[in-house]
Amino acid sequence: MKIPHLGRRALLFFASLLSALYVLAPIGWLVSSSFQSEAEITSVPPHWIPDEPTLENFATI
Amino acid sequence: MSNKSKGLRRLIGTPVSAYDQKSAMIFLAPMMVVLMAVAVFPILYSFWISLFDLKLTRPHRAPFVWFDNYVHIFQDQMFWDSVGRSTSFTLMSVSAIMLIAMLMALLLNEEFRGRRILSAILLIPWAIPYVANGLMWKWIYDSGYGALNGLLFQLGLIDKYLVMLGDVDKTMLLITNSFVWKEVPLATILLLVTLKSIRADLYSAAKVDGANVWQRFIHITLPALTPGFALVMIYETMMAIRHVDLFFILTEGGPADASHVVAWQVYVETFRKLAFGTGAALAYIMAIVTFTLAFFIIRSTSRKL
Numbered sequence: 001m002k003i004p005h006l007g008r009r010a011l012l013f014f015a016s017l018l019s020a021l022y023v024l025a026p027i028g029w030l031v032s033s034s035f036q037s038e039a040e041i042t043s044v045p046p047h048w049i050p051d052e053p054t055l056e057n058f059a060t061i
Numbered sequence: 062m063s064n065k066s067k068g069l070r071r072l073i074g075t076p077v078s079a080y081d082q083k084s085a086m087i088f089l090a091p092m093m094v095v096l097m098a099v100a101v102f103p104i105l106y107s108f109w110i111s112l113f114d115l116k117l118t119r120p121h122r123a124p125f126v127w128f129d130n131y132v133h134i135f136q137d138q139m140f141w142d143s144v145g146r147s148t149s150f151t152l153m154s155v156s157a158i159m160l161i162a163m164l165m166a167l168l169l170n171e172e173f174r175g176r177r178i179l180s181a182i183l184l185i186p187w188a189i190p191y192v193a194n195g196l197m198w199k200w201i202y203d204s205g206y207g208a209l210n211g212l213l214f215q216l217g218l219i220d221k222y223l224v225m226l227g228d229v230d231k232t233m234l235l236i237t238n239s240f241v242w243k244e245v246p247l248a249t250i251l252l253l254v255t256l257k258s259i260r261a262d263l264y265s266a267a268k269v270d271g272a273n274v275w276q277r278f279i280h281i282t283l284p285a286l287t288p289g290f291a292l293v294m295i296y297e298t299m300m301a302i303r304h305v306d307l308f309f310i311l312t313e314g315g316p317a318d319a320s321h322v323v324a325w326q327v328y329v330e331t332f333r334k335l336a337f338g339t340g341a342a343l344a345y346i347m348a349i350v351t352f353t354l355a356f357f358i359i360r361s362t363s364r365k366l
Contacts, residue, residue: 009173012168012171012173015164015168016168016173016175016179019164019165019168019179019183020179020182020183022161022242023182023183023185023186023242023246024182024185026197026198026201026208026242027185027186029201029208030197033200041206042205042206043206044205044206044211044222045211045214045215046206046208046211046212
């Protein structure tokens, strides 16, 4: 039958999305911060996607 | 055949020659030396230290005080408060880990497209070192420019940035969240492996008998997961009782001792107050408690099998 099959797939999709978000959210912010300059990281409210990406932090390492 | 190898043969049940036994000892010797030095010696030596009043501030005088260190610890109110905090931390984190890991394991047990990618993603927190995890969460929870504050602010849930780790009521929950986030992948894998070992025809037989999803879950999945639960519970309890990295990086004992757990007390006694006897005694108490818990968990879960 189609409807239970679709419902099951939707449930799995949302569960996967939720788990992936739970895991990736902090990491995503961390990675995004690594491309931001110090001034941008400490800005309020935070920039989730860097407006001025920089490779300075990697160069320092 | 010599008597020695006859006894060994009866024990193992296969032919063993005396030559094998001797060369086995020789090959094992280097490993045994390393194991003795790295594992056995510290365990025995730290117990030995806990019987002395050893303070590095006056190392020349370290009287043998039998179990005085232990007695002083049990008489200290600070210790019992810390035990309460450790207990609540352990209970909160282990329950959260078990719940989230079980849901994720059930999800990963299903076959769907992108399952492999999801598995890889879900394993990321495990790959991060504990210290890196602590620093990351320290910046997320920061009250000046933290990501959590920013997110809540932008979602309109709060008017201004809140104090997070410095708040006595919130700090244990936040530390628990950081710990759970890091520990969930390992627990997920352990439960997933146990799930995969359940025979598929059990489910088919139950379906034929007319069991619905919930009944199949309660009567087949949960009982079969018991050894998995036991393993996860023991391991995560052990990790939660002894965990000191997050407490060190995030709060250093917490605003007004709100996050001052027993593991943190061990660090303070040993490395800040330099009271090695007390620190060793505390560490031994932790070890005995962990061992006892593990013992009871194993006993209560293996009877069900």
